[in-house]
Amino acid sequence: MNDEPISICIKYGFDDTRIRETILALDIHPAYADLADRINREVIGDEAEELVNVCFAVLARLREFSLIEPNLDVSVFKQVWADQLRRFGQGFHTPAYFAERLTLSAARVHDGLSMSVLHLQHQITQQILVERLITSFQNDPKTVWALMPCILKFIALDLHLTIEAYHLQEIEGQQKKLAACRAESAKLYQKVATDQLTGVMSFSHVMEALENHINKAAQTGTTLCVMMIDLDFFKRVNDIHGHLVGDSVLIHTAERIKSAVRDFDMVGRFGGEEFTVILTNADMALARVIAERIRQDVAETPFHAKGHIIEVTISLGVAMLRPGETREAILERADVSLYEAKQTGRNRVVAAEDLEQAASARER
Known part of the structure; x- marks a missing residue:
């Protein structure tokens, strides 16, 4: 196991215990690993980029996203989204999966995406996948009902990690601003506390x-x-x-x-x-x-x-x-x-x- 995913998870507060607790809280069973493989093969398949294009068209209509879009590298944004879809639910119980989701969410915060935009992105992804599932297995309701909870719970997991990363990035940003303010305050205090000619106390x-x-x-x-x-x-x-x-x-x-x-x-x-x-x-x-x-x-x-x-x-x-x-x-x-x-x-x-x-x- 690469140490990097583990260190990223620890940075965001997800050790092995919290990873297990998160999966249990969302009621994601080990058997979902096989169902995730099936979703990737039979629902997403080789059409991850086409699905993302559909999702992106919906997201782009959001006024808040349209204000951010000119500052984004849209091709990279869509490619990352497609890569995430291709690994949908794959290894959901591992630090590597958590680390990838947390890192991607943190990067999107740096891109200027708000929590509402990120939330809508997951909702749109969920909607498209559910529609795709129903269309693909319209004559097989048993498969639909088997895979539907899997899609919903993996989206819920991804959204949970997005929210965690988003808030931690906000806190980190505030801490950096606070540190900068403290440093500036220290400089001002030193200036006031020091006689500017002789360097002794004022x-x-x-x-x-x-x-x-x-x-x-x-x-x-x-x-x-x-x-x-x-x-x-x-x-x-x-x-x-x-x-x-x-x-x-x-x-x-x-x-x-x-x-x-x-x-x-x-x-x-x-x-x-x-x-x-x-x-x-x-x-x-x-x-x-x-x-x-x-x-x-x-x-x-x-x-x-x-x-x-x-x-x-x-x-x-x-x-x-x-x-x-x-x-x-x-x-x-x-x-x-x-x-x-x-x-x-x-x-x-x-x-x-x-x-x-x-x-x-x-x-x-």
Whole structure:
């Protein structure tokens, strides 16, 4: 047995068990195999193409089919129909028979034939075969009554497989459309979530991520730190070298920041020359180490442009999440620390906790 019919049947959900169940449900007995041979010899015979021409003439009068017909290769369509008639009921219990019917029906769906057209095609085939049977055995009613149920049940089997293939093709088509929509949505989301200049997270995505991680930290009791980072004297870079070089300096700085943090830390552009970093599962001690590493990496890696060496430094403010603290509150504390770093000489790290302890000592 060729593996291909089996794989096609499995694709459409017809394993050996379902094939047997389908045949039993339609009450098609093993003895029908001999009756199918007789129908092929004595009813269809060598006139499959003539029968199809008669059937096609009826089908072509259907307005819905006439709209599809110009896009069909009619000769191929009729030839496939004739070949199907020549194998009418032959091996009805085998995966090969089921696979052929399922494949042909799927191909007709791709051709644009609707379910109503396919249904009518089977009805017309049934009608022509029954008329042919009665004409061929008009003086032998016993044979007519023996073969008639066979024709009706094989048509019912073929129609059942057509409906199954049709709906599965519809589902597959919808799944492909859904996958395409998801892919497009992912692209759009990535575009929105990414700062188009530097490639780090956008402001909106940073804010969304921070809110989510604050909620998670509240539920799990894990630590969380936030950094606010600002380039020192960036306006001077733009004034001396121009905005294109300034943009390159921003890209360069974003890359240095990303290279200095952990793989799962989140780096985003807060706006202008300002960046933020979200450090999950990090206490203040670890945040200080990472912040100092970022500062040092940027300071020790000047930017080269147009034959010039541009020294770049950054100031950093760091804050650790307090119990019950909001997103806005921790950002405000990190930003105050950043302001202090810039006011006290730049190119340095200032922690919110240090400022708060100093303020508390002064009050005492």
